[in-house]
Amino acid sequence: MRRYQLSNGLTLIYEKKPAKSVSVAILVKAGSNYENKDVYGISHFIEHMLFEGTMKRKNSRDISNEIEKLGGEMNAYTTTDRTVFFVKILGKHFDAALDVLSDIMQNSVFDAKTIEKERKVILKEIDMVNDQPRFLQWIFFNKNLFSRHPAKNPAYGSIQTVGKISRKDILSYYNKYYVPNNLIISVVGNVRSLKLKIEESFKNFKYKKAPKYKKTFEFANKRKISVLRKKLINSYMVFGYKTFPRLSKESYTLDLILGILGRGQSGWIFDEIRNKRGLAYEVGVNHEASVDYGHFAIYLNTDKKNINQIKSIILEEFKKLKKINAKEINEAKTFIEGQFLMENEDNFQLADKLAFWELIKDAKLLNDYIKN
Template sequence: MEKVILPNGLTIIFEKKESNSVVVEVMIKVGSNHEPEEERGLAHFMEHILFEGTEKRPTNKDISNEIEKVGGDFNAYTTNERTCFHVKVLKKHFHVAVDVLADILQNPLFDEKILEKEKKVVLKEIDMVNDEPRYYQWILLNKTLFQKHPCRNPTYGDKKIIQNLTRKKAINFFKNKYVPKNMVISIVGDVKDWKSEVKKNFLLKGGKEAKLPAIVEPSQKKNLVKKARRKIINTYLVLGYKTVPRRHKNSYVLDVIDGILGRGQSGNIFTEIRSKRGLAYDVGTESVAEKSFGFFAVHATIDKKNVEVVKELMLKELEKLKTISVKDLREAKDYIEGDYLLELEDSQKMADQLLFWELTKDYRLMKEYLKNIKKVTSADIKRVIETYFKHYAMIVIEGK
């Protein structure tokens, strides 16, 4: 792995990998957590509008065709803490990937008519998320679990702000955030001219890195329950707990807990709730550790009449972790190792991981992850359960 910072402040991380393909991914270090109240949803909106035309490629079709005519693919996503654009092509078309990404990230048109059209698309996306319980349960969890941290605000933003968004406001957000010091590019593949190609195409200057203000999230003193109703048959249940950001050593312990409880069809939660009792179809766990926040959740899709039964089973499985067996601990670590290394065989996943760890602290920590997992002991698991799993936020989305 190699890291280079260009004179304009742009960071490049290169991982040589023998493959026919090359992945180029650009991370802008801005997400919904960085948005003041009057700009909620603009980071996500940028993800949409930047594919809609540049001076060189005036339409969405012109942009997509540039990649697709050489057999490549591209996409983008927005999280609480970053916005990423990635392209995968054959390595002989590496220059095409860099050229297109540089173009959309430096020369967007922000055409007035297209902007109005894309606002409608984003508003429909917000409605879709709110209508779909398997997505909305996570929106509701963050809103209930966190009191002050901006991760409590949905990444998709605020409908009124999107509706009233002007071209001028969109351009101002873009000019302030899409600057070299706020960008990191990861390249995974077997290409030689990566540094010169990026330097030739990414010509932006100035700007500064987006920073989050210091936030003191209050500790939770009691269990919280939030219910919502939808025109649905199933009931969606989530138990969530505030935990720690990725840089905290306990984040690795939480990943091992996730491996014990939630791995595939052999995790303890799946076994107890679905395999033994048939109380759910979809059931699992989530361990989330981002740069500035973290949470752990247990979730299940069940019949309304079984909410209390399933909740008690979830709590029982968490309690049982205080006396975890050597066998269960070893199997969880082996699962995480296999899952992690197999995922990194995918060049796009590796490019994404390099950016995640660089945002968190240092891209080289990607290679240290499994060492930190292997250090976790049964005593660590007991300590973490006793520290972070005292009070939950319970989300229930049920039929009207």
């Protein structure tokens, strides 16, 4: 893996792989954790707007067609701590992909009429999330898990805040955070003269001081039970804890626990709740660890009459971890290693992970993950 710091402050990560495809991820250090309360959802709003037209490509179809006509795929996502734009395409079309990505990053026009059109799209997206319990359960969980940390807020904002975000707000936020020294470009594949191509594509992107993210650390809460009542056949439950940031030693331990409790259909939680007792259909375990926060949670859907029994089962499985043997630990390590290495065979997955670890501290830490 090679890491370059360009003269304008842009960070370039390159992992050379002998493959027909190449993946490019452009990470912007701006997500919902960076927003003030009046513009919650603005990072996600800008993510949408960068697909809506530049001086060169007038609308979203012009942008997407440039990639799709070559057999590639292009998309983006916004989280609490980052916004990521990515393309996966055949290596021989890399230059075309770079031209599109560099264009939307630097030359988006943020047309007023298009902003209003896209506002409607985002408001529909929020309605859709609120209508789907599988998504809504996580929004409700984070809102109740965190008290001060901005991770309690959904990345897409709220109907109230998105409804008020103005073009002036968008331009101000974009000009503040979409600067080269606040970007990480991660490329995985086989590209000749990559550094020169990136430098040429972003030569007019000038260094500008960007606000630093202010970390927020929260200690564990007291036990809390929160209920959101909706007319549903099944009940959706998330049972979880506030945990540690990604760089902490404990977060690696929690990954190992995930490999024990949540290893597909053979993990302890799935085995006890579904295989042995048939108390739920969908059962899973999730560990999220980011720059300055983390959570560990079990999620499922079941009949409401089963909830108390399931909570007791979950607590019992946690207690059993105190008596875990070496064989079970080694199996969990083997599971984690297998998942990690197979995911990294996918160019996009690897490009995305390298950008994330560079955001956290250093992309090279990804190579030490299994060791840790």
